[in-house]
Amino acid sequence: MRSEPQASAYRPDPRIETVSAWLAAPVAAAAFPRHVTRFRNGRWARAVGLDGLDEAQWIAHFARFEPLAGNLAQPLALKYHGHQFRAYNPDIGDGRGFLFAQLRDGAGRLLDLGTKGSGQTPFSRDGDGRLTLKGAVREILATEMLEALGVNTSKTFSVIETGEALWRGDEPSPTRSAVLVRLSHGHIRIGTFQRLLAHDERDHMAALVAYCLETYPGGEPPADAPGRDEPAVILMHQVVERMADLAASYMVAGFVHGVLNTDNMNISGESFDYGPWRWLPRWEPGFTAAYFDHTGLYAFGRQPEAILWNCGQFAVALRLLAESEPLIAALDRFGPLYAAAMARRFTARLGVAPRGQEHDTALILAAERSMRESGVAPESFFFAHRGGRAAPAGELADILAGYAPAAPLDDPIWAEPTPPGVLIDEVERTWSAIDAHDDWAPLHEKVAAIRRLGAALGESTVPRDEPLAR
Numbered sequence: 150m151r152s153e154p155q156a157s158a159y160r161p162d163p164r165i166e167t168v169s170a171w172l173a174a175p176v177a178a179a180a181f182p183r184h185v186t187r188f189r190n191g192r193w194a195r196a197v198g199l200d201g202l203d204e205a206q207w208i209a210h211f212a213r214f215e216p217l218a219g220n221l222a223q224p225l226a227l228k229y230h231g232h233q234f235r236a237y238n239p240d241i242g243d244g245r246g247f248l249f250a251q252l253r254d255g256a257g258r259l260l261d262l263g264t265k266g267s268g269q270t271p272f273s274r275d276g277d278g279r280l281t282l283k284g285a286v287r288e289i290l291a292t293e294m295l296e297a298l299g300v301n302t303s304k305t306f307s308v309i310e311t312g313e314a315l316w317r318g319d320e321p322s323p324t325r326s327a328v329l330v331r332l333s334h335g336h337i338r339i340g341t342f343q344r345l346l347a348h349d350e351r352d353h354m355a356a357l358v359a360y361c362l363e364t365y366p367g368g369e370p371p372a373d374a375p376g377r378d379e380p381a382v383i384l385m386h387q388v389v390e391r392m393a394d395l396a397a398s399y400m401v402a403g404f405v406h407g408v409l410n411t412d413n414m415n416i417s418g419e420s421f422d423y424g425p426w427r428w429l430p431r432w433e434p435g436f437t438a439a440y441f442d443h444t445g446l447y448a449f450g451r452q453p454e455a456i457l458w459n460c461g462q463f464a465v466a467l468r469l470l471a472e473s474e475p476l477i478a479a480l481d482r483f484g485p486l487y488a489a490a491m492a493r494r495f496t497a498r499l500g501v502a503p504r505g506q507e508h509d510t511a512l513i514l515a516a517e518r519s520m521r522e523s524g525v526a527p528e529s530f531f532f533a534h535r536g537g538r539a540a541p542a543g544e545l546a547d548i549l550a551g552y553a554p555a556a557p558l559d560d561p562i563w564a565e566p567t568p569p570g571v572l573i574d575e576v577e578r579t580w581s582a583i584d585a586h587d588d589w590a591p592l593h594e595k596v597a598a599i600r601r602l603g604a605a606l607g608e609s610t611v612p613r614d615e616p617l618a619r
Contacts, residue, residue, distance in 0.1 A: 155255030159198030161219035162259055163251045168360050171353050172341070173225035176247050178214035179268025179278060181328065183312025187282075187589065188289055190306045193332050196254045211307040211330045214267065220250040226270035230347055231340030231412030232462060234446055239347060241340070241412055242272030245279065248336055259364055261336050262306065265329040265422075279315055282308075282325035283580050284424070286592060290571045290579070291423040292331075293596050297603030298498070300398040301391075303333035303421035319440070325584075334419045337361055339388075339459055340412035342466035354469050358384050365417045367391070371482075376475030381467045384416070385479040391418020392460050393483050396453040397490035401498050403429040403527030407438030409447045409455040411462050428572055429527050432520035457483050498606070500536040501552035508551070515545045532568035560605040569598035 165173070186207060194200040199217075202210065209215045216222055226243035233241070247270065250262040265288070266280025285308045295302040307330040314323035337357070345354045358380045367387035370377040374386065395418050399406065406413075407425040415421060425439040434450025442448070447455055460483060464476040492509035495516070496502070503509050520530050533539050536554035540546035562568075579595055582588040 153192050154196035156195045157198050157253065157255035159218075160253040161217060161250065162253055163219075163221045164259060164360075164364060165225065165248060165251055165261075166221070168353075168356060169225055171350070172357070173227045173248065174242075174271050175223045176226045176270045177268070178224060178247075178264075179328075181212060181311035181313065181326075183310065184208045184212040185310040185312075186307070187285075187310050187327065188305065188308035188592075190304060190332070193304050193306055197252050197260060197332065207307070208309065212309040212311065212328055214249060214264075217250045217252075217262075220252070221248070224249050224264070224267070226272060227336055227338075227341065228272070228344055229338050229340035229412050230344040231338070231410050232343075232459075233410045233412070234442075235458075237343075239344070240272075240274065243270055244273040244276050245269070249330065258334060261333050263331050263333060263336055265331065266311075266326070267328050277315070279311075279313065279326050280329055281315055281317060281320065282310055282327040283320060283584070285327040285329045286580055286583065287426070287576060288329060288331075288423045289592070290576060290595065290599075291426050293599045294428070294571050295402065295404065295420065297599050297606065298398075298402045298404075299494070299606065300402055300404070301334075301395060301417075301419045303331045303419060306330045306332040331421065333415070333417075333421050335365060335415055335417040336421075337365075337416050338412050339414040339416065339463045339466070340410075342416075342463060343411060346466040346469050349469070351469050354466075355380070358467075358470065361416055362387075370479065374475065375478050376471060379471055379475065381470040382475045382479065385464060385467055385471075385476050386482070388416050388418070388463055389460055389479050389483050390486055391416075392456050393486035394418065394490040394494075395420060396456040397487055397494050399452050400449075400491065401494040403432070403449075405429065405436060405438040405447070405449045406452065407442065407447060409452060409459065411459045414456070414459045414463075416463070428570065430572055431524045432517060432527060432530075453487055457487075496552075497555070498531050499534060499552075500555050500558070500606075501549070502555045504552060508548075512548050512552070515548050519543075519545045526570070526572065528568050528570045528572075532563075535563055556607060562601055562605045569595065569602050571595070571599075 210217055224247035226247045228242045230239045231241055245266055246264040248261055248263050252260055254260055269278035289305045292302050292305045309328050311326045311328055313326035315326050316322040361384055370386040376382040405427045413422050427438040429436055435445055436449045437445050460480055464480050467476055492506055495513050496509055536558050537549045537552050540549045579591045582591045
């Protein structure tokens with residue numbers, strides 16, 4: 150069973166202040182007409198020592214954004230550029246969010262409290278800086294399910310309804326508003342480095358590389374890697390390792406992020422910023438989540454390619470500090486690392502003990518064929534065949550027969566007829582109860598069911614900190 154996050158005392162550590170003078174702009178939060186707490190993530194509040202806040206204090210910090218003790222005196226909107234659907238855009242940055250605080254969790258990791266829907270910033274352009282309540286509900290569901298499936302994801306920490314009527318072109322309007330706070334392992338993006346390259350800020354680039362290596366520690370490059378002692382090369386290897394695992398985690402989860410731009414890629418390898426996400430209703434590589442993704446650039450089956458392309462843009466940015474050869478050598482590791490991560494994550498989700506790359510790849514291919522031919526949703530497939538059970542006669546059954554269960558199926562959840570899921574129809578039903586009747590019970594029930602699934606899946610699906618391969 151997966152353990153709860155380790156409880157901790159509140160430990161502020163606003164390290165971003167060492168680089169914020171050229172990395173961010175101080176901003177003020179919007180003043181909202183109403184504050185109604187709709188979601189508090191109690192287990193992660195315990196992990197960062199904020200579970201003792203009463204309702205008034207919670208609203209003061211996460212709706213009015215009064216500073217936490219010993220933390221940032223003023224919120225910071227981070228500056229970055231990015232490729233958006235492969236078109237370079239220098240006119241972006243935190244447009245409806247900011248970094249509010251940094252603090253340590255019970256495991257000692259530095260975490261950020263960042264916002265979404267907290268008002269306009271110098272980077273808002275024509276946006277109102279707001280978030281719809283429906284968007285906040287969708288982000289709760291996305292982050293809870295991804296966490297349960299072992300994806301390295303931000304956590305939805307708080308959602309407070311703010312009492313404004315918002316107009317949006319892609320959903321019925323006016324619609325309700327909210328401000329969301331996410332807990333994440335950093336907000337330094339590939340696009341952050343792209344901005345420094347665009348402005349030829351070599352000294353700041355070197356300082357940011359040093360900040361990232363210290364703040365998000367990782368493994369060393371392979372012993373035969375060229376330039377393996379150079380800070381920029383070390384960071385490149387670490388980012389490639391993290392991104393390869395992130396790509397595999399999406400594929401095994403059957404998840405489509407929808408907008409894999411370089412400004413949505415954290416160098417910590419953590420997934421975040423969920424807009425038009427979807428879970429696959431069936432195994433279809435061409436399935437897209439964003440209605441505006443007309444070419445299928447970020448379709449389900451193209452996500453590894455998209456993430457690799459983003460790593461390539463990271464290498465281009467780091468050319469300000471390093472030669473091409475060692476950066477390309479790091480980039481060339483993506484394919485083998487991705488294959489290793491797929492095998493590890495796929496067998497873990499199926500609940501079987503891995504048998505080695507060749508056998509595990511054959512299992513993956515057979516499972517994908519089975520899902521395509523049957524039309525079953527991936528979440529139902531993994532649930533039905535957990536531990537190698539219930540495989541129909543044929544290729545998949547023959548392959549699964551050679552696998553041993555990784556753990557007993559003694560949790561009652563495995564005896565239930567279907568798994569908890571967040572396919573689009575379930576998301577819409579959950580939102581409809583809130584929108585029509587202000588009934589939050591279906592959302593809380595769904596979150597509880599997802600957390601039960603995460604506990605039953607166990608620690609084996611959680612990403613490892615060390616590199617997957619050398």
